[in-house]
Amino acid sequence: MALAEFAGIQPGASVLDVGCGPGALAGELVRRLGAPLVSAVDPSQPFVDACRARLLGVEAALASADELPFGDDTFDIVLSQLVVNFMRDARAGVREMTRVARPGAIVASCVWDYAGEMTLLRAFWEAAREVDPERAAAADEGVVMPWCGEGELAELWCGVGLRDVRFGALRVSAPYAGFEDLWSPFLAGVAPSGAFCRSLDETRRAALRERLRRRLGVGDDPFELHARAWAVAGTVVSDDDSRRH
Numbered sequence: 001m002a003l004a005e006f007a008g009i010q011p012g013a014s015v016l017d018v019g020c021g022p023g024a025l026a027g028e029l030v031r032r033l034g035a036p037l038v039s040a041v042d043p044s045q046p047f048v049d050a051c052r053a054r055l056l057g058v059e060a061a062l063a064s065a066d067e068l069p070f071g072d073d074t075f076d077i078v079l080s081q082l083v084v085n086f087m088r089d090a091r092a093g094v095r096e097m098t099r100v101a102r103p104g105a106i107v108a109s110c111v112w113d114y115a116g117e118m119t120l121l122r123a124f125w126e127a128a129r130e131v132d133p134e135r136a137a138a139a140d141e142g143v144v145m146p147w148c149g150e151g152e153l154a155e156l157w158c159g160v161g162l163r164d165v166r167f168g169a170l171r172v173s174a175p176y177a178g179f180e181d182l183w184s185p186f187l188a189g190v191a192p193s194g195a196f197c198r199s200l201d202e203t204r205r206a207a208l209r210e211r212l213r214r215r216l217g218v219g220d221d222p223f224e225l226h227a228r229a230w231a232v233a234g235t236v237v238s239d240d241d242s243r244r245h
């Protein structure tokens with residue numbers, strides 16, 4: 001997976017996945033490192049349960065990024081994938097991720113480029129603005145999500161004292177069996193886009209569905225969509241090093 005590559009995970013490293021959700025990234029970490037070296041936290045109990053059920057042997061705990069249940073200097077790598085923009089206090093969250101990482105460890109994250117090259121959500125919010133302009137403009141993740149502009153994560157990383165900060169773009173693609181495969185998760189109400197979709201009356205929801213389908217130019221045949229995420233990685237310095245700078 002792209003973030004694991006970007007962070008430069010080496011065999012034998014102990015890794016914490018912050019905001020693991022049901023375990024997409026943690027699963028990749030288990031494949032690379034083995035379950036005993038992987039820990040994961042999420043503030044949502046259903047996600048922690050799903051992660052535990054899916055990844056036997058992974059230590060998965062209920063916790064928020066700004067209050068991690070681990071001692072100082074515990075991990076070789078601390079990651080969070082598509083999470084920083086959901087943290088109520090991202091500076092506190094990243095400071096805490098840094099605290100539990102050893103001197104020399106890597107702290108790395110990525111967030112969707114919601115306002116730019118995130119094809120699915122850009123098409124969704126542009127279609128939504130045609131159906132319910134005011135409410136869509138107020139909920140559009142490209143407008144409301146913090147830390148998702150180019151370079152913003154790097155500022156956050158430098159601001160908490162991480163060194164040798166690298167910033168870059170990760171490009172990913174997702175396959176769909178057909179338009180229905182893409183549309184049905186919106187109806188479950190997950191994420192701001194799903195919540196917006198669910199809040200519409202039936203007529204407007206049907207209009208949104210049709211406008212989204214037309215914007216994407218897809219039908220019942222399989223297709224792929226591309227997206228860009230912004231990624232950042234920085235190195236933890238020891239207290240002695242930080243005093244010298």
Ligand SMILES: C[S@@+](CC[C@H](N)C(=O)[O-])C[C@H]1O[C@@H](n2cnc3c(N)ncnc32)[C@H](O)[C@@H]1O
Pocket residue numbers: 018019020021022023024025041042043044047063064065066080081082083086087088093
């Ligand atoms: C978009 S999901 C990403 C899940 C997973 N990292 C992945 O890549 O599939 C965002 C996750 O962030 C979690 N989250 C929200 N606020 C958080 C916080 N303050 N600290 C840690 N995780 C948080 C949510 O519970 C959710 O699992």
